[in-house]
Amino acid sequence: MRNTIINIFRILGSFAAAAVFLGIGAAGAEPTLERGRYLVEGPAGCGNCHTPQGPDGPVADMGLAGMMVEKNDMFTAIASNITPGSRVADWTDVQLSRAIREGIRPDGSIVGPPMPFGLYKGISDDDLMSMVMYLRQVPAVDHDPGQSVYNIPLPPAYGPPVISVAEVPQGVTLEYGAYLAGPIAHCTECHTTFGPKGPMFDTHLGAGGFEFHGPWGVSIAPNITPTRLAQYSDTELDGMIRKGVQPDGARMLPPMPYGYLAKMTDDDAAAMILYLRSLPPLPDGGQ
Known part of the structure; x- marks a missing residue:
């Protein structure tokens, strides 16, 4: 019970820090676990690349544990394990958010293609934090899918730092x-x-x-x-x-x-x- 309470406070604390970093005001902040689950499991389709696939589809109990997604002359791309059973468990919410939206890891290294950072930089602050909240509580999977290898130069960044992205009102618009x-x-x-x-x-x-x-x-x-x-x-x-x-x-x-x-x-x-x-x-x- 004590560990559960400690974990709750750790998550809330890192979320508060991320809210400040991302410019999310307390009055307008609306990230939710429900929204994060909907995005990751729904239209964002993160598991389409990050969940290992077998002959019959996604491998049971390996959700978001990472896999090889593409191999060609330019690169061998490995989608990382993004469950709490991987190195991202040691990243702060701010660091994980930046890796998702800007393709920059905490050590400054660049995440390569095919992650679509040209579009991900437009994910709103609230939706980004909702996705991070969801990823923090998915089942931890101890799995190392390997490291990507790029035979092409990667850019120093995919554009200028993203400070804040406003929420896009939901609706049929x-x-x-x-x-x-x-x-x-x-x-x-x-x-x-x-x-x-x-x-x-x-x-x-x-x-x-x-x-x-x-x-x-x-x-x-x-x-x-x-x-x-x-x-x-x-x-x-x-x-x-x-x-x-x-x-x-x-x-x-x-x-x-x-x-x-x-x-x-x-x-x-x-x-x-x-x-x-x-x-x-x-x-x-x-x-």
Whole structure:
């Protein structure tokens, strides 16, 4: 009992410190464990990369324990163990928050791709702290997935330090839909045409074309601008996003995190679709 109380005070204390660092005022602070669970297990789909996968899907009792997510000529990317059974248990909430949103570890080293830091820098303070609160209390797993190896130079940072990001009001709005499809679910990361320096958000947002290689074969991120989406109803798009099923009943391929997106609320799915409908129509693959 005593240890439980001590742990509670430790969590509350580190959260208070993080609130000050992130500029969260006491009157407006609304991070919650419930919100953190919804984001991590739902639209953010953290387990899609951080949970080990077996032949039948996520490995039981290994949630968020880390795994290799990509191997190519440029790098071997390992998604870290982010449970309390790993080194992140020794990081403060501020340090863990910075690693998530800016890709900088406490020792100053840089987290490499494919973590989408170009979008994660837009996660609001409240949502970021909600996610940290949730990660602090998931079951600890003692598992070392290994270390990433990069044969390409990593940047010194992914942009200037992020001081504070305001909350985006929830609702079926373009603003909140953009927030969900961007910083939270990072749909626009995978579905934007890639150039030499990564996703070309300024000129090819949502145009698709990136190839994903896996045990299933090769899947190509489709164009998610109105050029392609106009042929589908909102109901059909909802089924594709949250169920991974095309209008003709065919199953869609990984790595899109259908199991996580399935947990999105109806309103959040509607907001995301509303935003995708608003994108400038572009040719496939930005051609």
